[in-house]
Amino acid sequence: MPELRKSPILERWVIISTERGKRPDDYKREKPSLKGGFCPFCTGNEDKTPKEVLAYRDPHTLPNEKGWKVRVVPNKFPALQIEGDLAKSADGIYDKMRGVGAHEVLIESPDHTKNLQHLPVDHIESVFWALRERCIDLKKDSRFKYILIFKNWGEDAGASLEHSHMQLIATPIIPKRAIEELNGAKFHYKLKERCIYCDILKQEIREAKRVIYQNDNFIAIAPYAARFPYETWVLPLKHVASFENTPSGCFHSLADIMKNVLLRIDSALDAPPFNVIIHSTPCGEPDLDYYHWHIEIMPKLTRVAGFEWGSGFYINPTPPEDAAEVLRNIDVSSLEEINRETEKVEEN
Amino acid sequence: MPELRKSPILERWVIISTERGKRPDDYKREKPSLKGGFCPFCTGNEDKTPKEVLAYRDPHTLPNEKGWKVRVVPNKFPALQIEGDLAKSADGIYDKMRGVGAHEVLIESPDHTKNLQHLPVDHIESVFWALRERCIDLKKDSRFKYILIFKNWGEDAGASLEHSHMQLIATPIIPKRAIEELNGAKFHYKLKERCIYCDILKQEIREAKRVIYQNDNFIAIAPYAARFPYETWVLPLKHVASFENTPSGCFHSLADIMKNVLLRIDSALDAPPFNVIIHSTPCGEPDLDYYHWHIEIMPKLTRVAGFEWGSGFYINPTPPEDAAEVLRNIDVSSLEEINRETEKVEEN
Numbered sequence: 212m213p214e215l216r217k218s219p220i221l222e223r224w225v226i227i228s229t230e231r232g233k234r235p236d237d238y239k240r241e242k243p244s245l246k247g248g249f250c251p252f253c254t255g256n257e258d259k260t261p262k263e264v265l266a267y268r269d270p271h272t273l274p275n276e277k278g279w280k281v282r283v284v285p286n287k288f289p290a291l292q293i294e295g296d297l298a299k300s301a302d303g304i305y306d307k308m309r310g311v312g313a314h315e316v317l318i319e320s321p322d323h324t325k326n327l328q329h330l331p332v333d334h335i336e337s338v339f340w341a342l343r344e345r346c347i348d349l350k351k352d353s354r355f356k357y358i359l360i361f362k363n364w365g366e367d368a369g370a371s372l373e374h375s376h377m378q379l380i381a382t383p384i385i386p387k388r389a390i391e392e393l394n395g396a397k398f399h400y401k402l403k404e405r406c407i408y409c410d411i412l413k414q415e416i417r418e419a420k421r422v423i424y425q426n427d428n429f430i431a432i433a434p435y436a437a438r439f440p441y442e443t444w445v446l447p448l449k450h451v452a453s454f455e456n457t458p459s460g461c462f463h464s465l466a467d468i469m470k471n472v473l474l475r476i477d478s479a480l481d482a483p484p485f486n487v488i489i490h491s492t493p494c495g496e497p498d499l500d501y502y503h504w505h506i507e508i509m510p511k512l513t514r515v516a517g518f519e520w521g522s523g524f525y526i527n528p529t530p531p532e533d534a535a536e537v538l539r540n541i542d543v544s545s546l547e548e549i550n551r552e553t554e555k556v557e558e559n
Numbered sequence: 560m561p562e563l564r565k566s567p568i569l570e571r572w573v574i575i576s577t578e579r580g581k582r583p584d585d586y587k588r589e590k591p592s593l594k595g596g597f598c599p600f601c602t603g604n605e606d607k608t609p610k611e612v613l614a615y616r617d618p619h620t621l622p623n624e625k626g627w628k629v630r631v632v633p634n635k636f637p638a639l640q641i642e643g644d645l646a647k648s649a650d651g652i653y654d655k656m657r658g659v660g661a662h663e664v665l666i667e668s669p670d671h672t673k674n675l676q677h678l679p680v681d682h683i684e685s686v687f688w689a690l691r692e693r694c695i696d697l698k699k700d701s702r703f704k705y706i707l708i709f710k711n712w713g714e715d716a717g718a719s720l721e722h723s724h725m726q727l728i729a730t731p732i733i734p735k736r737a738i739e740e741l742n743g744a745k746f747h748y749k750l751k752e753r754c755i756y757c758d759i760l761k762q763e764i765r766e767a768k769r770v771i772y773q774n775d776n777f778i779a780i781a782p783y784a785a786r787f788p789y790e791t792w793v794l795p796l797k798h799v800a801s802f803e804n805t806p807s808g809c810f811h812s813l814a815d816i817m818k819n820v821l822l823r824i825d826s827a828l829d830a831p832p833f834n835v836i837i838h839s840t841p842c843g844e845p846d847l848d849y850y851h852w853h854i855e856i857m858p859k860l861t862r863v864a865g866f867e868w869g870s871g872f873y874i875n876p877t878p879p880e881d882a883a884e885v886l887r888n889i890d891v892s893s894l895e896e897i898n899r900e901t902e903k904v905e906e907n
Contacts, residue, residue, distance in 0.1 A: 213658025303762045305783045310561030369864020388871030414651045435653045516717020522734030
């Protein structure tokens with residue numbers, strides 16, 4: 212019998228279709244090979260992107276030249292544009308405004324062949340520091356209401372370039388999905404004076420069956436009402452409302468858990484395409500008692516069809532308990548070994 | 560400069576990125592060829608599906624045998640199951656219920672090679688009559704709160720079988736997306752005592768720039784805040800809240816406009832994968848003053864990526880005015896000519 216589960220935060224129901232109960236092998240597809248060709252994100256091609264707004268680079272190297280480790284540039288084809296004011300206006304019964312915003316790209320490493328999880332933990336930590344720095348800077352612009360940080364990897368997850376990167380989009384309105392999460396969390400707080408995510412963490416740690424991995428400061432779980440097979444959430448163990456307010460001592464843990472979890476997903480599902488989305492507070496509200504920032508990782512294994520579009524509820528053929536068990540049982544130390552070997556070979 | 564447009568009904572914003580301004584050719588992909596192989600929906604294979612719950616068939620033919628024109632069967636792999644009660648329960652802070660519901664498949668014709676729009680108008684009308692009949696029957700079951708009717712065509716739109724079909728899913732809760740639409744429409748009605756869809760139609764007919772096609776009883780428009788390129792809505796011109804309450808005299812018009820619009824989309828975009836979703840009222844509320852049933856057609860031309868998942872707002876690279884112009888200017892009479900020719904050849 213399938214089970215209907217409600218998101219504890221959103222008015223969203225998911226059909227967990229236990230009888231289909233798909234195992235990892237049911238989702239395996241051909242591992243995409245690198246297509247190569249010219250890449251504007253590769254080192255040496257710094258002049259093919261707009262000028263960098265931030266880079267962590269070797270001392271004695273110049274901006275927009277070689278020598279960087281992490282690099283942030285404006286998107287060459289931005290969804291929103293930085294100049295001008297919003298010019299909000301009516302169009303009969305409709306409402307519109309100019310598409311003012313910012314759209315930046317964070318290039319995770321100079322190496323075309325490496326995804327985020329293949330980088331050393333220290334390097335991944337730098338990626339998150341750079342995201343934080345850009346996030347804080349963009350939040351200073353009073354026209355922006357929300358900074359959305361995400362990563363698309365693989366063509367099926369919407370990535371148009373294969374060189375691993377993340378994106379920041381600053382929007383002049385708070386996106387619908389963020390409003391819904393904030394409202395859901397606020398409602399719980401009003402009833403109970405507690406953060407709903409903190410409550411979720413307590414139950415998940417007690418029950419353990421949906422926990423994938425945990426370190427000193429973060430935990431990775433398969434959410435109770437997961438929309439997608441192998442959907443994984445990473446949350447700070449201690450309440451922090453916004454990504455940028457994460458205590459500096461926790462960034463190493465954050466890099467560790469992201470590497471760890473993404474390696475598990477890679478191993479279980481043969482390097483699937485995936486999306487990573489940072490869920491955080493709107494601009495100007497970094498310290499909410501009722502919201503708890505977190506990261507949602509969604510491997511793209513199924514196609515979203517008419518049912519999902521029309522209803523906003525989802526059919527997930529893999530119960531999150533099964534997904535968590537598979538991911539939890541992967542021996543990451545051996546994967547890291549392989550990873551280190553690869554790095555050595557490349558260094559030689 | 561891109562434009563941000565708000566859905567007049569939902570709290571949803573869309574980035575209409577006018578500068579990318581994609582033309583139909585930018586979306587063209589290889590037309591998928593029929594894979595063939597065994598098909599449980601083809602005539603002659605009636606015993607390979609669960610027993611039919613409805614069929615329009617030649618007199619003197621037996622159920623579950625050849626001789627049908629339109630056939631409805633339970634889904635062999637249902638997302639929800641028909642037996643039992645809901646058994647709503649808590650799971651700590653979470654909520655769940657048993658996956659009770661119905662999941663039926665409407666096979667549009669015995670012919671594996673024909674999509675809905677390739678059938679004669681009378682045949683398409685039968686499809687809608689059959690949907691109506693099943694919808695009314697399912698709404699009698701008090702466990703069901705909503706009947707979702709949709710069509711996935713093409714692998715990228717989530718169709719797992721290539722023989723053209725539609726699906727009905729009866730759900731024990733009103734889906735999130737339907738609640739949002741109903742609430743948005745109710746809010747407008749409270750303010751103005753008018754149906755928002757009727758207001759939209761007035762403005763669209765007056766401005767004409769987003770109208771694709773119109774007949775006696777229906778109109779097809781590119782919605783103002785279209786999420787997807789070439790997204791098309793079909794609405795009854797006169798206020799009707801629910802699909803099943805459409806006056807019987809309008810069913811021929813409905814078939815005509817669906818054929819017409821889908822042929823235009825086929826022609827402009829080279830038979831793209833697409834979803835069709837009927838948006839109607841929940842069970843037990845067929846006559847709302849504030850809601851107006853309609854059909855949403857979404858060609859699958861772009862990939863939904865992290866930004867859309869994380870934010871619930873969408874980037875549409877083709878302004879709906881451009882999409883409407885392209886679709887409006889297609890000469891459907893020539894397409895219908897070709898269609899008729901094909902039919903004649905097949906009959907011979």
